[in-house]
Amino acid sequence: MSIYLDERNPGKHAPFEDAAPDIVEYVRYLEVIAGKSANTAFNYYCDLRSFSRFMKRRRGLVPTDAEFKEIDPKGLDTAFWGSITKEDIYEYLYFLNRECGNKKSSTARRLASLHGFYDYLVNQVNRLTEDPTAAIRPPKQDKVLPKYLTAEQSISLLESTQTQSDFPERDYCMVVLFLNCGMRLAELVGMDLGDIDLEQRQIRLFGKGHKERMVYLNDACVEALQLYLHKRNTMEGLSPKEKAVFITRMRKERISNRRVEQLISGAMKAAGLKGFSTHKLRHTAATLMYQTGNVDILTLKQLLGHSSVGTTQIYTHLQEFQVRSAIEENPLGKVLPIKATKASLDTTEAAGETSAENAPAGEDNSEPSGPMAAFEGAAQDGFRADISAMSAEETDDSSNDT
Structure with a gap:
């Protein structure tokens, strides 16, 4: 668990100070002005510290062999944030996907953190005039059905x-x-x-x-x-x-x-x-x-x-039974081929199987007569x-x- 958040008092936490001054002020803005929860502010804070580390490595401000998590995220000023380009953002998203193995949803959340940060710098406090994230859209999300218990x-x-x-x-x-x-x-x-x-x-x-x-x-x-x-x-x-x-x-x-x-x-x-x-x-x-x-x-x-x-x-x-029911209710689902065509296509007898027409007396080989029952x-x-x-x-x- 984070050293910042107190699970038993989720509205309270240690000061977010282990980052650049602009990031610290932005996180305070999220909580006090924007009304975000401590947990949301903390997630944005972590995302922006990660971006700070990436940009320090990308700009050669730390040794090339430095461990990513050991890079100090502090020491970046407003001018540095103003120097960030669209290409830097794209490289960061590529880094998240290829090196960090982030899912599309995680990458989208981190990009949202950058969108919010630059919106704050450009539109809320007027420290920058351009937003390098403005035209960058999140990766298209996979449509995954929610997993649930029966x-x-x-x-x-x-x-x-x-x-x-x-x-x-x-x-x-x-x-x-x-x-x-x-x-x-x-x-x-x-x-x-x-x-x-x-x-x-x-x-x-x-x-x-x-x-x-x-x-x-x-x-x-x-x-x-x-x-x-x-x-x-x-x-x-x-x-x-x-x-x-x-x-x-x-x-x-x-x-x-x-x-x-x-x-x-x-x-x-x-x-x-x-x-x-x-x-x-x-x-x-x-x-x-x-x-x-x-x-x-x-x-x-x-x-x-x-x-x-x-x-x-x-x-x-829809559940599987609902999909099956819909297919069974299709009015064309009861249409059978004409007898001659069926005879010419029926190879079950040659294969040693019993067709519906040759089934022993009393044996019911009929199709199900209706859709599966729904939950009650x-x-x-x-x-x-x-x-x-x-x-x-x-x-x-x-x-x-x-």
């Missing part, structure tokens, strides 16, 4: 939090909120007791850019919260001044992002789930609600706290708290709830 896998994860955890009430509650509300990790960790209103069945969340939104709770969330909060509030040694909802078992203080990730990863491993991160639980909630909850894209946008509906549209992908169920029901008591039939029903 409803059955989600049930397995919930079971795992109750059987493999040393604080099952807390861990189960966190997973229930992730899967039913689509919270971000930072939103869950940053929740305070005053943000929860069980009587009105809602939670106030503070998302990216300090944007506030209300998330409503279904039965599964209410039950999980009641169970956990009773356990939390009766813990010996807990300070009455502690306002964090989710706390550590030993220190009894706000749990960190990293600790939540460790707990979720452990529960997933115990459930036999591989290749999923904590953020994938947010993808899971969004996907299952869209597919089984009759939720339109604008409602999903509001629920997830997206700034643009374009971000939400990644959840409109409503998203608002949620996962039930007492999983151990579910029958096989109830488990099947719950697999459609998020």
